[in-house]
Amino acid sequence: QVQLVQSGGEVKNPGASVKVSCKASGYTFTSYGISWVRQAPGQGLEWMGWISAKNGNTKFPQKVQGRVTLTTDTSTSTAYMELRSLRSDDTAVYYCARVAAGSWDFDYWGQGTLVTVSS
């Protein structure tokens, strides 16, 4: 069965960076993309970007462009999201989601990773 298992929670100081991992199993990793979505405490969902696991192409919303790097390691079927220059309003649960090629259906989600930014 399809599973996305994310790394554990992180506590970071303002200005630091965080890297969250998302290990995929149960499907051919390079046949899909991975999107990242975050949810601030008690708030709604915000898309953070997408990466093709096939060729590494990426797309980002303007809001986070330049602060987010998405990568994949096809040898371990793992996707990574790095967020730099952390601010307190980056405190959120970060989710990875599988995205079917050409459809943008976020069909399977990871369990989420809480990133807390606090001094």
Next chain:
Amino acid sequence: DIVMTQTPLPSPVTLGQPASISCRSSQSLVHSDGNTYLSWLQQRPGQPPRLLIYKISNRFSGVPDRFSGSGAGTDFTLKISRVEAEDVGVYYCMQATEFPTFGGGTKVEIK
């Protein structure tokens, strides 16, 4: 960015009764390829989101048939024909015709 607007349910829902959740987009969601990339997600308390419906009306694998989606253009609806206790949570519409954006969520509570 396309803005997605959801309205709250007027009141808690009675078990076994229907519920209807509305979502409106700030512009048409019809993509140049002819598809409309409007999805519905369910988020139960303490859980990650789960895909229910994609491309307006297609139920995802394993989703009960009491969930259905409809609409076109800028107006979309998720219907639950008979609400069950496990349906408690927040429901989000999401568009991916342009860069993905989400509605603010509609909470389903049981009376």
